[in-house]
Amino acid sequence: MSNKEHNRLTVEKTWKLFMGGAFPRSESGRSLEVTDGEGRFKAHVCRSSRKDFRNAVEAAEKAAAGWQSRSGYNRGQILHRMAEMAECRKSEIVDTLMTTGQCSRREAIRETDHTIDRLICFAGWTDKVEQVLGCRNPVAGPYHNMSIPEPIGVVAVVAPKESALLGLTSMIAPALASGNVVVALVSEENPLPGLLLGEVCATSDVPAGVLNLLSGERAELLPHIATHRGLGAVVAGGLSRAQKTRLKEDGVDSLMRINPTMDTHDFEDDAFWTSPRALMPFIEVKTMWHPVGG
Amino acid sequence: MSRIDHSSSQTDSMNSEWEYAPAPETTEVNIESRYGLFVGGRFIASKGRRRFDTINPATEISLSSISESNEKDIDAAVASARKAFRGWSRTKPIERAKYLYRIARRIQERARELAILESMDGGKPIRESRDVDIPLVAQHFFHHAGWCDKLQYAIPGHHDPRPLGVCAQVIPWNFPLLMAAWKIAPALACGNTVVLKPAETTSLTALRLAEIFQECELPEGVVNIVTGAGETGRLLVEHRGVNKVAFTGSTEVGKMIARSCAGTSKRVTLELGGKSPNIVFADAAIDQAVEGVVSAIWFNQGHVCCAGSRLFLEESIHDEFVRRLEHRMRKLRVGDPLDKNTDVGAINSGEQLEKINSYLQHGVDEGATMTQCCERDLPENGFWCRPTFFTEVQPSAKIAREEIFGPVLSVMTFRTPEEAIQRANDSPYGLSAGIWTDKGSKVFEIASRMKAGVIWCNTFNKFDAASPFGGYKESGWGREGGRHGLAAYLA
Structure with a gap:
């Protein structure tokens, strides 16, 4: 992205990971090239290693209890703040979406708008999840009995190839809204918009470690995801059949909740992606009994 | 029709406790000799x-x-x-x-x-x-x-x-x-x-x-x-x-x-499976909690995936609670499943009995103290295990970590709610948890921090068609x- 404007050399951004609220490089020191549609160099991004992934999970684990215990109202305001910050950086986001030459400006604007609106949608879900997905159960006895959705804990998100930003955000937003903390692998094909989301996050009062973003090679990192016992769930889009199977097999040992087919629902489909069904992969239902009377 | 035989000798002497007369279920049930x-x-x-x-x-x-x-x-x-x-x-x-x-x-x-x-x-x-x-x-x-x-x-x-x-x-x-x-x-x-x-x-x-x-x-x-x-x-x-x-x-x-x-x-x-914790705080209604522990672990011979098989007692009530629990356990009647007075029936299979017995041996070998119920003789045939609890159980012990699927309870203690939560959640399982306290705010705090799908507060082992059942982890x-x-x- 180097170009000269008014005889002044542009200062280029170093694209880094987003982990524990900071922007480190990969511990491996490796990078990947991002090129435009014609193969011209556009940027370097970090090629995350297994160790980076583990570090990110560790950062997320530290943030989990705090994020879960915040009120829905508070989480909602933070997600709304993310949307505010994304709106401010809209032109920048549009540029990153166009980097790889896979979409036109019009399409990029559309995806950006859609992404911001999705954040707004889930900002509103935070204090409604329990009402809509929980209930009091009318048991046949003198007991108060209620089922409450709870966050699973640390969730890994694998972004799809297409909809580099909307796909990623559509999975991250419901995870965060329902009180989970996230380690996300941004789109390998176009990592820049996903990484930019980290910068949005960093200025949105999102507590450190609640969202962690890694760039790198999907095939390299996938085998280390579902085998990590610190995770409670994995959701993914854009995986091959073999990768889906492998991910599910990897998760068997800890019986991790794995949903590798999130892209079954088109990310542009608001009917699904703004509905409570989008929240369901990220919750666990807890049922509480207490005697009444006596 | 049921039949209660009042003519059988109900007492051996005035000094001994009154025994229940046998009260077997007598309805005939037709069973084919072979099924397809x-x-x-x-x-x-x-x-x-x-x-x-x-x-x-x-x-x-x-x-x-x-x-x-x-x-x-x-x-x-x-x-x-x-x-x-x-x-x-x-x-x-x-x-x-x-x-x-x-x-x-x-x-x-x-x-x-x-x-x-x-x-x-x-x-x-x-x-x-x-x-x-x-x-x-x-x-x-x-x-x-x-x-x-x-x-x-x-x-x-x-x-x-x-x-x-x-x-x-x-x-x-x-x-x-x-x-x-x-x-x-x-x-x-x-x-x-x-x-x-x-x-x-x-x-x-x-x-x-x-x-x-x-x-x-x-x-x-x-x-x-x-x-x-x-x-x-x-x-x-x-x-x-x-x-x-x-x-x-x-x-x-x-x-x-x-x-x-x-x-x-x-x-x-x-x-x-499960290895569910049952946490009793000092401010609980103790007699109710004892009954709750009995049904948590000895219901259905302990063949219950959500059985409360790890009992965590607040340290200050340990001795008194264990004394009352032992008293209650010794009243359990083990025997003929068809007898209407029976509390604990037969272990489902010889294979399962063997497995339970090996855990009892592990418990003793690992240094825990075993207490078992009932002086009464068990029937000669069939598979039987006396209701059992272990005290002085180390958190790392096999009987504190693995699902036994039998009438065997591991008793441990804690000092603070924080410690109770941490130890209760320290298991790969997360099916159920029990909480016993008379303090409402404590019920909600502990329940919200249990990593388990079913939380029984001041009760245990309750089921209903309208109540979702299932586990975490x-x-x-x-x-x-x-x-x-x-x-x-x-x-």
């Missing part, structure tokens, strides 16, 4: 020749001969369920409901027979099969009957849910008929068809349920029942014609099933019962 499979609405012979005996674990006497289903039998059962799916999934929801209501009513009518059969084949006390298992079975069908025509309201945001197809359901031996109901009722309500495999030691009530389906004129093939052991179960869940797998049983087998389904599009729900995937349980059977 239930496929396509008919009882048919297995295509193989292999059979095994199902015994009464309280006497070790054979009750009947059961077929071991082979690959061809599974093919036939799945084909029958597939054929029936076309009609059943298109049956008007209110009509499906009426079938399920009919089944619920018929179960209520035949409750006594089913309870006796359950206790004979499985070893559980008649008091439990009569008062807990069978009423819940009927309720489960009745509750789910009402869902048939309301499924569009079951899953928020999903206004047109569809059935999945053919469900392979594999159930355990601890609540044989109740587990069959937990599996079959929601599957049918959602418009699916079923191939069910009961556990090999407890096939009789499932086969009796098949008779009830016949009586209720449930369309042929909607439910098929194949009997057999682990290999039959494997053939069933791995069958290519199956769309959905639902399993209740051990975590070990659950993982094998999850692995075998990983490369398929089969939907999977698993209700697996390695205790499984999905819920059964209530509105949340329906999601497991809908696309």
Whole structure:
């Protein structure tokens, strides 16, 4: 992205990971090239290693209890703040979406708008999840009995190839809204918009470690995801059949909740992606009994 | 009819405690000498020749001969369920409901027979099969009957849910008929068809349920029942014609099933093991808590996946609580499952008894102190284990970490709520948890921090068709019962 404007050399951004609220490089020191549609160099991004992934999970684990215990109202305001910050950086986001030459400006604007609106949608879900997905159960006895959705804990998100930003955000937003903390692998094909989301996050009062973003090679990192016992769930889009199977097999040992087919629902489909069904992969239902009377 | 014989000697002397006279259940229950499979609405012979005996674990006497289903039998059962799916999934929801209501009513009518059969084949006390298992079975069908025509309201945001197809359901031996109901009722309500495999030691009530389906004129093939052991179960869940797998049983087998389904599009729900904590605070109503601990661990001989097998006592009440618990435990009556005064029946199988006994040995070897109930002699035949608790248990001990699936409790202490929470959650399982305190704010705080699917506060081991049941972590995937349980059977 180097170009000269008014005889002044542009200062280029170093694209880094987003982990524990900071922007480190990969511990491996490796990078990947991002090129435009014609193969011209556009940027370097970090090629995350297994160790980076583990570090990110560790950062997320530290943030989990705090994020879960915040009120829905508070989480909602933070997600709304993310949307505010994304709106401010809209032109920048549009540029990153166009980097790889896979979409036109019009399409990029559309995806950006859609992404911001999705954040707004889930900002509103935070204090409604329990009402809509929980209930009091009318048991046949003198007991108060209620089922409450709870966050699973640390969730890994694998972004799809297409909809580099909307796909990623559509999975991250419901995870965060329902009180989970996230380690996300941004789109390998176009990592820049996903990484930019980290910068949005960093200025949105999102507590450190609640969202962690890694760039790198999907095939390299996938085998280390579902085998990590610190995770409670994995959701993914854009995986091959073999990768889906492998991910599910990897998760068997800890019986991790794995949903590798999130892209079954088109990310542009608001009917699904703004509905409570989008929240369901990220919750666990807890049922509480207490005697009444006596 | 029940018979209580008042003429038998009730007392040996004025000095000894009064003993209960035997009060055995005497209703005759007809059991065929051999059973086939239930496929396509008919009882048919297995295509193989292999059979095994199902015994009464309280006497070790054979009750009947059961077929071991082979690959061809599974093919036939799945084909029958597939054929029936076309009609059943298109049956008007209110009509499906009426079938399920009919089944619920018929179960209520035949409750006594089913309870006796359950206790004979499985070893559980008649008091439990009569008062807990069978009423819940009927309720489960009745509750789910009402869902048939309301499924569009079951899953928020999903206004047109569809059935999945053919469900392979594999159930355990601890609540044989109740587990069959937990599996079959929601599957049918959602418009699916079923191939069910009961556990090999407890096939009789499932086969009796098949008779009830016949009586209720449930369309042929909607439910098929194949009997057999682990290999039959494997053939069933791995069958290519199956769309959905639902399993209740051990975590070990659950993982094998999850692995075998990983490369398929089969939907999977698993209700697996547990090592559930039961936390008693010093401010609890102690006598109620003692009763709660008794039902948490000695209900159904401890053959309960959600049994409260780790008791955490606040340190200051440890000695007094253990004293009262021991007093209460010694009052438990172990023996004939068909006796209405029996509290603890027979261990389900010789194999399970061996496993429990090996844990008792481990407990002693690892330095814990073992206390067991009852001076009374146990019956000579059958499989029996005295209700047991261990004190001075190290958190790292085998008996504090592994699921025993027997009447064995590990007692430990804690000093602060924080420590109780941390130790209670320190398990790969997360099925249930018990909390005993009279302080409401503490109930909610602890309950919200337990990593478990079912939290019993000032109670334990309560079940209801309207209440979702299922675990966090390695205790499984999905819920059964209530509105949340329906999601497991809908696309």
